[in-house]
Amino acid sequence: MKVAVIVFPGSNCDHDVYTVFRKTLGMATDFVWHKESDLSDYDIIVLPGGFSYGDYLRCGAIARFSPVMREVIRKAEQGAKILGICNGFQILAESGLLPGALLKNDTQKFICETVYLSVENTRTAFTHRCSEGDILAIPIAHGEGRYYCDPDTLSELQDDNRILFRYCTPEGMIVPEANPNGSIFNIAGIMNKSGNILGMMPHPERRSDKLLGNDDGLKILGSMIEVMTENVQYA
Amino acid sequence: MKAKINVFLKPGILDPQGKTVLNAIEHLDYSGIQDVRIGKSIEIEFATGDKAKIKRDTEEICQKLLANPVMENWRIEFEE
Numbered sequence: 001m002k003v004a005v006i007v008f009p010g011s012n013c014d015h016d017v018y019t020v021f022r023k024t025l026g027m028a029t030d031f032v033w034h035k036e037s038d039l040s041d042y043d044i045i046v047l048p049g050g051f052s053y054g055d056y057l058r059c060g061a062i063a064r065f066s067p068v069m070r071e072v073i074r075k076a077e078q079g080a081k082i083l084g085i086c087n088g089f090q091i092l093a094e095s096g097l098l099p100g101a102l103l104k105n106d107t108q109k110f111i112c113e114t115v116y117l118s119v120e121n122t123r124t125a126f127t128h129r130c131s132e133g134d135i136l137a138i139p140i141a142h143g144e145g146r147y148y149c150d151p152d153t154l155s156e157l158q159d160d161n162r163i164l165f166r167y168c169t170p171e172g173m174i175v176p177e178a179n180p181n182g183s184i185f186n187i188a189g190i191m192n193k194s195g196n197i198l199g200m201m202p203h204p205e206r207r208s209d210k211l212l213g214n215d216d217g218l219k220i221l222g223s224m225i226e227v228m229t230e231n232v233q234y235a
Numbered sequence: 236m237k238a239k240i241n242v243f244l245k246p247g248i249l250d251p252q253g254k255t256v257l258n259a260i261e262h263l264d265y266s267g268i269q270d271v272r273i274g275k276s277i278e279i280e281f282a283t284g285d286k287a288k289i290k291r292d293t294e295e296i297c298q299k300l301l302a303n304p305v306m307e308n309w310r311i312e313f314e315e
Contacts, residue, residue, distance in 0.1 A: 150305075
């Protein structure tokens with residue numbers, strides 16, 4: 001089993017993700033340049049954070065047309081586990097693999113700080129290492145992270161339990177004050193219908209070593225590995 | 236032929252940049268302004284003169300790339 005970290009021009013969290021998967025989790029991991037068109041060797045694909053194409057036009061709007069994205073969509077249909085972090089989430093939303101869009105923060109500021117995430121569904125390929133009621137402390141670093149979708153999409157996400165993370169206080173209260181960017185329903189991360197694609201604004205790779213404060217991020221990245229190696233299935 | 240495209244956030248979606256500019260206008264002591272929305276203006280210069288094709292292509296380009304239909308609307312004007 002292998003992990004691909006896709007590198008777009010302007011990706012800048014690619015090395016962090018690579019280091020966590022390769023060194024911390026001990027997985028065979030490769031960087032894959034966005035011009036590649038074959039991902040058949042990979043079971044886990046990560047679209048890392050950064051500023052692909054300088055965020056021109058809209059964040060992720062140009063990257064979604066990179067040659068590798070056609071292959072990411074094909075792998076997604078085959079059930080590969082796909083994680084988009086920050087700019088990666090924006091690219092997944094732009095490409096239609098996840099519903100909704102990410103808009104400029106309501107504060108107008110680029111926010112770089114640790115936030116608290118309430119884990120809303122622990123029975124997924126991305127969160128099964130978490131326990132019910134877990135609160136993860138993971139940093140965000142974005143200017144365009146305000147999740148938006150129309151009311152029908154929101155109720156569909158709720159009904160299907162596809163909202164995996166919501167911004168909360170350190171005590172786990174999901175309140176407007178804990179919402180850093182104005183995201184609808186305090187949404188920090190969502191999953192697709194088939195349960196194999198996760199997009200999230202916070203950066204789990206930046207909290208995957210006790211040296212960096214905590215390793216809450218490993219609960220997410222480690223879940224992805226476990227679900228593939230131990231063949232755990234989630235509805 | 237030239238296509239002039241304006242892209243705006245859909246009505247009802249908060250435009251924090253517009254809000255900030257509205258505050259600044261009020262600081263200049265202008266009153267009676269209800270809202271300010273900031274969008275993008277894009278011009279595409281076409282080499283050929285086939286109007287029907289240009290119109291069709293422009294609409295498709297907006298749909299696929301220049302705007303995100305989830306959050307934005309667009310208007311197109313053509314100039315000879």
